[in-house]
Amino acid sequence: MWEAAINGFxxxxxxxxxxxxxxxxxxxxxxxxxxxxLVMENKPLAPExxxxxxxxxxxxxxxxxxxxxxxxxxxxxxxxxxxxxxLLQDMIKADPTQLLEAPKVRRKLPDFLSFxxxxxxxxxIDLSKPEGHRNKAILETMYSCGLRVSEAVSLQISxxxxxxxxxxxxxxxxxxxxxxIGSSAVKHIELYYEGxxxxxxxxKGHEDILFLNRRGAALSxxxxxLMIKELAGKAQINKxxxxxxxxxxxxxxxxxxxxxxxxxxxxxxxxxxxxTEIYTHLNREYLRDMLQQYHPGF
Numbered sequence: 001m002w003e004a005a006i007n008g009f010x011x012x013x014x015x016x017x018x019x020x021x022x023x024x025x026x027x028x029x030x031x032x033x034x035x036x037x038l039v040m041e042n043k044p045l046a047p048e049x050x051x052x053x054x055x056x057x058x059x060x061x062x063x064x065x066x067x068x069x070x071x072x073x074x075x076x077x078x079x080x081x082x083x084x085x086x087l088l089q090d091m092i093k094a095d096p097t098q099l100l101e102a103p104k105v106r107r108k109l110p111d112f113l114s115f116x117x118x119x120x121x122x123x124x125i126d127l128s129k130p131e132g133h134r135n136k137a138i139l140e141t142m143y144s145c146g147l148r149v150s151e152a153v154s155l156q157i158s159x160x161x162x163x164x165x166x167x168x169x170x171x172x173x174x175x176x177x178x179x180x181i182g183s184s185a186v187k188h189i190e191l192y193y194e195g196x197x198x199x200x201x202x203x204k205g206h207e208d209i210l211f212l213n214r215r216g217a218a219l220s221x222x223x224x225x226l227m228i229k230e231l232a233g234k235a236q237i238n239k240x241x242x243x244x245x246x247x248x249x250x251x252x253x254x255x256x257x258x259x260x261x262x263x264x265x266x267x268x269x270x271x272x273x274x275x276t277e278i279y280t281h282l283n284r285e286y287l288r289d290m291l292q293q294y295h296p297g298f
Contacts, residue, residue, distance in 0.1 A: 001046040002035055009085050018174045020150070030078025037061050047083075048092045055079065055100050069103040076102040111239045112249040118143055121241075124234040130214070133195055135227055137188040138211055138219075139246065144185035145169070146250035146268050149243035153219045156208045157193075162186050171269040179267050255279040 006028060013019045013027060037058040038045055045054065058079075062072050080097040087095045113121065118139075125136050142152050151169045159168035166178045189210070202216040209218045224243050232241040239245075247268070254264050265276040 005047050005086060005091060006031055006082075008089065008091075009082055012085055012089075020172070022150075023172075026074075027078045027081060030075045031082045033062060033075050034058050034079055047086055050083075050096055052096050052099055055096055059100070059102075063103070073102040076100060111241065111245055112252045113237070113239070113241070113245060114249075115253065117235070117237055117239075118246070118249060121228075121231050121235045121237060124231045130196065133188065133192040134197075134211055137185070137192040138224065139228070140185040140188045141167075141181070142243065142246040143250055144182040145179045146247050147179075148172075148247060148269075149221045149224050152243070153209075153211060153221060153224065155210045157210050158208050160189070160210070162190075169269070172271075175269065177266065177269050251276070251279045 009031070010024050010028060013024045019027075034050075034055070038050075038054065040061075041054075041057065043054060059072070059076060062075055067075075076097075080100065083092065083095050083097045086092045122136060122139050125139075126132050127136065138152055141147065141155070142149070145167060147155075147169060148171065151171055154170065155167070159170075161167065161178075162181070165180055167181050168176055168178055170176055193210075197210070197212065200212060200216050202212065206212065206217050211219050213219050213223070221243070228241060228243055228245075232239070251264055251268060254267075255261070261273065261276055261279075264279065265273050268276060270276045
């Protein structure tokens, strides 16, 4: 009963909503948290028999595990999406999650790097190593275009329009967008391509992928994460840094420079302007810090 419903849910997420494999796996984990709770409570209920009472019990159990409010909210959101799917498919008569409340989540302002810190971090790359120019091209592109790490590792050669000054990116939900690319990123991509990429033996199916590992296959997101962590350590930057930090830095620097929020939303590929608005809050924090540092009467 649960297995069939979850499999149908996964098919729906893949075909109807065009979600990535990682996102679908996260939704499945959310639903499985509910099934584990029901087993633990010795309640062998079918999905159509689950009530608000069981759901609230599951929420309390998840909270007792010490999860953050953000993690709890994500699980609850996944469970709600699952039951909305069941209702849509006429597999249940009423949605038991309608009155289910998630914990209040305070939106945390993301860490970002100053332009000087980005230059310092990228400056730690050893260009004498075979992967040096590739790594520099990756980071220059991520910062220049505000890419998600998944977008960077899947960037295609056929989607580079340097004559027009744009790249085409396939983002969440297979949605495409055109993003302007800076001259520095273009220069380092061309150096990597001419010096390394075009001479590589490429694995079948990866011919159009720009950034490749030594085996001629696409890079993993973990490889980018580890590379950035190592460079941050060498640069002695004491911040929580990940590939997403480059995306946050891109957006922050645009907003600080006075860029239109709708334009930033378009370049980031945010579905809702609300998601982009976090950078206006971040900008206010930045202004407050400047006042505290430099205004004698603050």
